[in-house]
Amino acid sequence: MAPDDEQEGTRANILLIEPNPGDTRLFTESFTEAKLKNTLYTISNGTDALDFVHQRGEHADQPRPDLILLELKLPGTDGMDVLAELNDEPALREIPVVVLLSSELGKDVVESQGLEADHYVQKPVEPEDFLEFVLEIEGLWFAIVQNSPQDD
Known part of the structure; x- marks a missing residue:
């Protein structure tokens, strides 16, 4: 496999589920500024997020996120319900989820x-x-890819 092919294999479709337009803009601008090769999709509520996944x-023509x-804290279907559905469905359970916390207490909740x-x-x-x-999220993605079993 050529180096470009290996790099291509580590590209990810990332779904950001974030209700705050300011934070979404900062994420998007930061992805662009960091020149990441991943594709970022943004959704602002839980109902659309579940339709996307x-x-x-x-969202029928969108790729399944990596x-x-x-x-x-999402309007409509909240993030806990989204996470519960992702955990409950075998096809979705394999998608790594990074919960974005506003405080240290979020993990405990x-x-x-x-x-x-x-x-x-x-x-x-x-x-x-x-x-x-x-860049921290990018590092998490590479760690996840490196720890995943490779299909031969």
């Missing part, structure tokens, strides 16, 4: 509901910290 409705970044995420990351407070945050 199930590839139904207006990584989900999930804010728990998720786990107290009997739910699990693959990673928990505290969202930055300051706009200038988003680039470093996005």
Whole structure:
């Protein structure tokens, strides 16, 4: 396999589920600034997020995400319900989920509901910290890829 082919294999379709338009803009700008090769899709509520991962409705033609970044405080179907559905469905359970926390207590809240995420990351407070945050997410993605069994 050529080096470009290997790099291509590590590209990800990342679904950001974030209700705050300001944070979504900062994520998007930071992904662009970091020159990441991954594709970022953004959704602002839980109902659309579930449609996206199930590839139904207006999201029927979208790719299934390789990584989900999930804010728990969502309008409509909340993030806990989204996480519960992702955990309950075998086809979706394999998608790594990074829960975006506003505080350290968020992880305890998720786990107290009997739910699990693959990673928990505290969202930055300051706009200038988003680039470093996005690079941290990129590092998580590469760690997930390297730890996944490879199909031969």
